Each structure stands twice: as structure tokens, then as C-alpha cells.
Amino acid sequence: MMTLANKITLxxxxxAIVMFIxxxxxxxxxxxxxxxxxxxxxxxxxxxxKIARETNTITPFGAIVDPFVDxxxxxxxxxxxxxxxELDVPIWAVFFILLRELMISTLRVIxxxxxxxxxxxxxxxxxxxxxxxxxxxxxxVLDVYHxxxxxxxxxxxxxLILFITxxxxxxxxxxxxxxITWISAISYLRNNWDLLKKSWSLPxxx
Numbered sequence: 621m622m623t624l625a626n627k628i629t630l631x632x633x634x635x636a637i638v639m640f641i642x643x644x645x646x647x648x649x650x651x652x653x654x655x656x657x658x659x660x661x662x663x664x665x666x667x668x669x670k671i672a673r674e675t676n677t678i679t680p681f682g683a684i685v686d687p688f689v690d691x692x693x694x695x696x697x698x699x700x701x702x703x704x705x706e707l708d709v710p711i712w713a714v715f716f717i718l719l720r721e722l723m724i725s726t727l728r729v730i731x732x733x734x735x736x737x738x739x740x741x742x743x744x745x746x747x748x749x750x751x752x753x754x755x756x757x758x759x760x761v762l763d764v765y766h767x768x769x770x771x772x773x774x775x776x777x778x779x780l781i782l783f784i785t786x787x788x789x790x791x792x793x794x795x796x797x798x799x800i801t802w803i804s805a806i807s808y809l810r811n812n813w814d815l816l817k818k819s820w821s822l823p824x825x826x
Contacts, residue, residue, distance in 0.1 A: 623672065623677040624675070624677070625668040625675070625679075625682055626668075626679060626681055626685070628671070629664075629668050629682060629685055629686050629689050630685075632661045632668070633689045633692050635657050635660065635661040635664075635693075636692045636693040636696045636697075637696065639654045639658050639693075639696060639697065639700075640696035640699070640700050642657065643701070643704075644700050648766035648767075651762055651763065651766060654759070655759040655760075658697065658756065661693055662693070662756070665693075665752075684728065687728070688725060691721045691725065694717070694748075694751050694752070694755065695718055697759075698718075701755075701758055701794075702714055704762065706762070706765050706787075707761065707762060708790060709791065710791050710794055710795060713794045713795045713798035714798075716798045716801070717794075717798050720801045720802055724744075724805060727808060727809075727812055727815075730816065730819045731812070733819075734815065734818075734819075738808075741807055741808060743804035743807040743808075744804050744807075746804065747800055747804035750796070750797050750800045750801075751797050753793075754793045754794060757789060757793055758794070761783065761790055764779050764782050764783045765779075765783050767779040
């Protein structure tokens with residue numbers, strides 16, 4: 621029977637897909653809903669891990685799928701943001717973020733083939749916090765943009781001034797997230813280099 625923590629993890633994956641669709645829907649209210657979905661989904665990343673630890677129901681499935689679902693959530697948001705002209709999210713930074721995630725996911729598969737579960741490192745956890753914070757900030761900028769047209773009078777003018785002030789933030793924060801993402805990749809590669817070398821070498825003959 622599937623554990624509660626794993627059910628929450630899979631629910632987060634489904635929420636990421638729904639969030640992606642709502643971001644792409646060029647409607648202010650749809651994007652407000654996408655923001656709420658992201659907040660809930662990001663929160664479950666902490667909840668499922670806490671439940672698994674406190675109920676002693678940590679499973680190999682959860683150890684592998686949980687970080688993979690985090691990558692789905694991050695990829696869904698950044699891919700959708702790239703398509704929104706007003707945000708100016710740099711596609712090069714998104715590419716390098718996704719490249720790193722695929723690379724480390726491959727390393728996790730290699731570890732699994734060796735019968736090992738590659739534990740999350742401090743840099744990896746910090747990277748996830750930075751990525752989710754970046755996405756949350758970009759959502760805020762996007763919502764401010766839409767409120768320019770939904771509000772009236774002084775409130776609308778305030779949102780316009782705020783958006784003009786923040787309009788470079790999505791580009792900058794995505795670039796910073798990409799840099800930190802690759803710092804964490806270097807840490808993972810350095811700490812698992814022997815495993816990687818073993819995977820690409822033929823077994824020695826005795």
C-alpha cells in the first residue's frame with residue numbers, strides 16, 4: 621500500500637502539470653490560480669519529507685521520486701515563464717538549470733543501478749530553496765503586472781511603478797538560480813566521482 625508521503629509526492633507532480641497549464645493560459649485569474657497552486661505544491665515538498673521521517677515510512681520510491689518531482693515543478697514553471705514576454709526570463713539560464721537537473725538525475729540512476737540511494741546534499745537542498753524562491757518571486761512580478769490592468773486609479777498606477785521597478789528581477793534571479801544550480805552540480809560530481817568513473821569503465825579482469 622502506498623505511503624501517505626508518496627501520495628503527497630505524486631499529488632505535487634500532478635499540481636505541477638496543472639500549474640503549467642494555468643501559467644500558459646493568458647488570463648490574469650488563471651495566473652493568480654497558478655501562483656496559489658505553486659505555493660501549495662512547494663509547501664508539500666517539506667510536508668512529505670517530514671511525514672516520511674516522523675512515521676518511519678521512508679521508501680526507495682520516495683527517495684528517488686521526490687527530488688524528481690521537484691525537478692518537474694521547477695521545469696514546468698521556468699518553461700512557462702520563458703513564453704511570457706513581459707517577464708524576460710532568460711532561456712539560456714533555464715536551459716542550464718534543466719541540463720544540470722537531467723545530469724544529476726542520471727547520476728542518481730547510476731547510483732540506483734549500483735544499489736545505492738544518492739542522498740540529497742546541503743548544496744542540493746540550498747539549490748532547491750533558491751529555485752523555488754526564484755519562481756515565487758517571478759510569480760509575484762507576473763501578478764503585479766496583471767494587477768495593473770485589473771485595478772483602477774492610484775492602485776493601478778502603484779502597480780505600474782512597482783512593475784517597472786521589478787521588471788529586471790526575473791532575468792537576474794533566474795541567472796542567479798542557474799549559477800547556484802551549477803555550483804550544486806559540481807558538489808555532487810565531486811562527491812560521487814568514483815561512482816561515475818566506475819560506471820563508464822569496463823570491469824577489470826582478474
